[in-house]
Amino acid sequence: MTVSTAGGRSASPAVREFRQDAKRAGTSGQLSHADRVALGKDARRVTPREAHAEFQPGPRDPVGLLLEQSKSRVPDLVPIRHGRMLVSAFTFYRGAALPMAADLATTPTSGLQAQLCGDAHLSNFGAYASPERELVFDVNDFDETLPGPFEWDVKRLAASLAVAGRDNGFGGKHRRRIVLAAVKAYRKAMRRFANQTYLEVWYTHLDIEEAIGQFRSQMKAKGFKATEKMLAKAHTRDSTQALRKLTTVVEGRRRIISDPPMVVPVEEVFPDVQASAAYEEIRTVLGKYRRTLQSDRRHMLEQFTLVQAARKVVGVGSVGTRAWIVLMDGGDGVEPVFLQAKEAQRSVLADYCGRSRYRNQGERVVAGQHLMQAESDIFLGWTHMPGPDGVDRDYYVRQLKDWKFSFPIEQTAPSGMDVYARICGQTLARAHARSGDRVALAAYLGGSDAFDQAIADFAETYADQNESDYAALKSAVEDGRARATTDI
Template identity: 80%
Template sequence: MVEQLTRADRMALGKDARTLAPLESQAEFAPDRSRDPVGLLLGQAKSRVAELVPVRHGRMLVSAFTFYRGAALPMAADLATTPASGLRVQLCGDAHLANFGAFASPERRLVFDVNDFDETVPGPFEWDVKRLAASLAVAGRDNGFPLKARRKIVLAAAEGYRTAMRGFAEQPLLDVWYAHLDIEQAIGDFRAQMKAKKFKAAKGLLAKAHTADSTKAQRKLTTIADGQRRIVSQPPMIMPIEEVFASVQADAIYQEIRTVLGKYRRTLQSDRRHLLEQFSLVQVARKVVGVGSVGTRAWILLLDGGDGTEPLFLQAKEAQPSVLAEYCGRSQYTNQGERVVAGQHLMQAESDIFLGWTRATGPDKVDRDFYVRQLKDWKFSFPIELMIPSGMALYAGICGWTLARAHARSGDRVALAAYLGDSDRFDQVIADFAETYADQNERDYAAFQAAVKDGKAEATTEI
């Protein structure tokens, strides 16, 4: 059982944390002279699929923001050198603005939440806030926003986080646990904050989210060949498993996959396990996903409910140790897939009904951990490039609220609220940090570009 402190004691903890890390200190970032962000990024290639590492590098070269998305490890190392209050929560670990989005709840409502937990571990709450804040500054620069507009955007995120946390501190724990954001309601607020043409485009994308499901994925990703439903090969982006392991007998591959699926099913609650058992495996393929995740092993699994008209697409994504683990403590879970799933359940208001984990041994005889979820279930990410400053500020506030709600579920919301305070001092220092780190990100991006140019890092930009 968790020790139950009085509310007064919890408030005192938050105020005492200001002695350890005064609010003003949260703006501090002084790059260590020995830091080597390019070296850290290249070191990650050792555990990834070698032929896909250049694809990852190519995607990171697109812009300073795509570089930032892939550079979670260098920032984790940097955050470890900054002041910390000692107030810990379950971290997303990579809370940049593109890792928030909409998806279907089990009740078939479109909800908005944090949606990437590859790096989740317990750690200092500031690290998620700073990762989000700096991402807004970097994205604002990519969109051509001036400094004043970027600062307003970051202030909106920090204020959204702070005021939400103070609100949650006054609510019963069960109310906090059940809180969620209905994006269909919130999307109306964007209308006045976006150019009419851009809002119409974004609204159309949101409407399409309701059709982003396994049936649509089947139409897009498969074809009928020799009377059988098959996943279309699009190397290197999508490759049927028979092509990836051409030297291994297909029967042996699928026998192992069915064994792994059985282990995964046992991690689901009983009703969902019963539902999954109604589907049979059709085919598996490797799929390249994301920016920072490229090179980790990600598989899509086509299953069918019986007659070829009831598809279910699952995604099994490799879970490696969090990039934060070295800096804020390793996970209590020995299976990294379980780490991801446990963190996701703790932080999200509602999660995919098929979210589970497993471990698989590849043809190379190496054990790897995976987490599994649906490939498509009304997933929608708001197009950052369509945002004008006022629209991004509104979005930033929603992200701040959402992150606070996620943190309030695992951390001491009363202590956090006391630390943050009721003035805008926290907001201002986070905005200062965001611009400072955006400057550092540009220097790191330039160093990465130089490494590619000099042949120290290989990149494929055509994919």
């Protein structure tokens, strides 16, 4: 029996034959429902679902991969990235998307593709405000998005649950039950989507408050009240709250508070002359960015003027990439909007799934986000900006805060993690159903738990690998091969 392992690039015999027939016939190659079911079942014969339990780490240097990745980042911020990754095995996992991409490329693949998040660990899911001002839950990080084998996102999510469960002190049985809950939720949701029309799938979104209510009976009262409190707090996290937290008034003017190296205003990043030129460039870049928005949102943004910009350190894996916050105001300092312009580099999946169709990496991120998310930020767009070193860099832009929040993973009990895992699994399935062939995917996954059990096996095995890689970074810092700042 043949098992596909070429990073998802190979297709099953039925897929190849169909594509060849369609090409000869000069048609678009649209399959019937029955053919799509057959496609999924054929993929099982090429790569059995049980094969996804397999993982044999190849000869690769995780620290070397991280150091190579750091060469394109701000040198002074790279030690902060390493320091944040050293906090725990889970924070290391959050920053180690590249080593895992290299590992996933060695594993069996189904040949069934979808638009991937590329970094679908459980902290990259969260709640935010929809344009209709509802609190929705979705995947919320797309820095690594590319089309690829659907199971890579599932494995990244599943392994993150195993790693986080270990960090939280959960026993093996609890961890496995949590991982199985996530994968089962993914599989069952995909099978539901297979029976819906494409438009029904497209309009589906997850109302987080409604979802938590559905699982209320399975949550302890204390955990449910804590979750309700977090949801209520999320409604206060907007540009007004960011204004209070990040700015102050100096001589009658609103200014971003300097807190190096976390937040550094443009005036401190560059000398006076360069800062003035930088603001001229920022205005030009904002003009280019506006043109990537749909017309009504472009009109709305044109009502705001630039006040100040600053460099800001964000996340764990993203630390070192160039990220800017831009304070805009709609009138007399009382209508603030904080935008975040974040550098978009080449996806960690590109070496294994092929390069993006988009020349601008910011556009790659935005296109992937629009495809996977049910509802996206109204100011989501892209641009590029010349750097002081003469290198043009791609960026995507969005609001800094708009009811955004993530669950506190480190404080979550097994029962709460079980609920959260199911919500993440359902959400990932909906994201994949929008871009992949949901009928073929559902046929491949099937009605049994064969796929679930295999992914649960993989998750524990990969948690072992993650611990080994985490120890390798610790050793590299101790022997001076890598630098880390652990107090920021």
